[in-house]
Amino acid sequence: MDLSNNQITEISHYAFQNTKLISLTLRYNFLTVIPSLDVVAPTLRSLSMTKNLVTSIGDELARMEVLQSFGIRDNKVAKVDPQALRSSASTITDIDLGHNQIKELDAAFFEGMHSLSSLVLQINSLARFPDFSRIRSANALSRLYLNHNDIEDLHETALENMTYLQTLALSNNELTRVPNLKDQRDSLRNLYLSYNQITTISDDTFTGMRISFLNLGNNGLSDLASLAPLNDYLEHLHLTGNDLGHMTSDDLLRFLIENKKVTTL
Numbered sequence: 001m002d003l004s005n006n007q008i009t010e011i012s013h014y015a016f017q018n019t020k021l022i023s024l025t026l027r028y029n030f031l032t033v034i035p036s037l038d039v040v041a042p043t044l045r046s047l048s049m050t051k052n053l054v055t056s057i058g059d060e061l062a063r064m065e066v067l068q069s070f071g072i073r074d075n076k077v078a079k080v081d082p083q084a085l086r087s088s089a090s091t092i093t094d095i096d097l098g099h100n101q102i103k104e105l106d107a108a109f110f111e112g113m114h115s116l117s118s119l120v121l122q123i124n125s126l127a128r129f130p131d132f133s134r135i136r137s138a139n140a141l142s143r144l145y146l147n148h149n150d151i152e153d154l155h156e157t158a159l160e161n162m163t164y165l166q167t168l169a170l171s172n173n174e175l176t177r178v179p180n181l182k183d184q185r186d187s188l189r190n191l192y193l194s195y196n197q198i199t200t201i202s203d204d205t206f207t208g209m210r211i212s213f214l215n216l217g218n219n220g221l222s223d224l225a226s227l228a229p230l231n232d233y234l235e236h237l238h239l240t241g242n243d244l245g246h247m248t249s250d251d252l253l254r255f256l257i258e259n260k261k262v263t264t265l
Contacts, residue, residue, distance in 0.1 A: 001023065017039045022045050023044075024037070024048070027049065027051055030052065033060070041087075044064060052075050057077055057084045059081055060084075061088070062084060062087060063087050068092060070094070073099050078100070078102060082108035101124065105126075113134075116141055117143065128151065129155075141162050142187075144167065145167075146170050149172075165183075177200075184209070185210075189213065191214050194215045195217070197219065199220040201226035209229060212234060212236065217241050221239070224255060231258045231259050
């Protein structure tokens with residue numbers, strides 16, 4: 001059911017009684033709270049509430065049993081209850097909390113989310129990288145978007161056990177180094193690190209990796225030697241706004257020859 005663009009301000013507890021809703025879209029309305037949907041808890045798989053006025057996520061969805069996709073992008077959410085999705089932890093695959101005012105997420109929020117494949121937290125106010133320690137090692141997370149936050153660093157085990165991660169977006173943060181990606185050597189293909197404060201990259205950072213899309217723009221890098229392990233894999237490389245003025249035309253030609261798959265630079 002799609003109820004987008006209807007200027008809805010409130011939904012009754014019994015609005016969907018005697019229905020078997022699978023999908024509910026409430027985009028572009030004026031809702032200030034997530035409606036109670038207990039009456040469709042056994043059937044609802046998808047809920048989209050983009051562009052409303054919700055300020056917090058409490059226990060309104062805690063009894064959803066089969067929810068797979070939850071999107072509440074572009075609201076005013078500042079607080080998220082750690083138990084918000086407890087009943088659908090094993091079924092949820094996509095969560096979009098982008099463009100809100102979230103400063104932190106309790107590790108308990110991710111408890112049991114071993115099927116989660118896509119998490120969007122871009123354009124928030126996170127000062128720390130989320131704690132994913134409650135997601136068991138056999139998890140499915142493949143797309144993680146944390147660009148446009150205030151993250152300064154990732155501890156050495158922050159991405160531990162995320163062996164299926166294919167896309168990691170950390171552009172527009174306060175990072176001074178490339179995070180430890182050793183557990184993503186076989187899986188990671190797309191890495192976004194533009195608009196941070198990374199001035200150097202150690203030579204072994206990308207060893208054994210197969211990244212094909214790499215955005216390192218607007219950092220302050222002066223040397224590209226650390227990218228050598230990616231010579232056979234890079235296809236799209238973005239380096240705008242760095243400190244590479246010392247490179248001669250011969251240096252650039254040599255770099256392009258070595259990175260024979262690069263089609264976008």
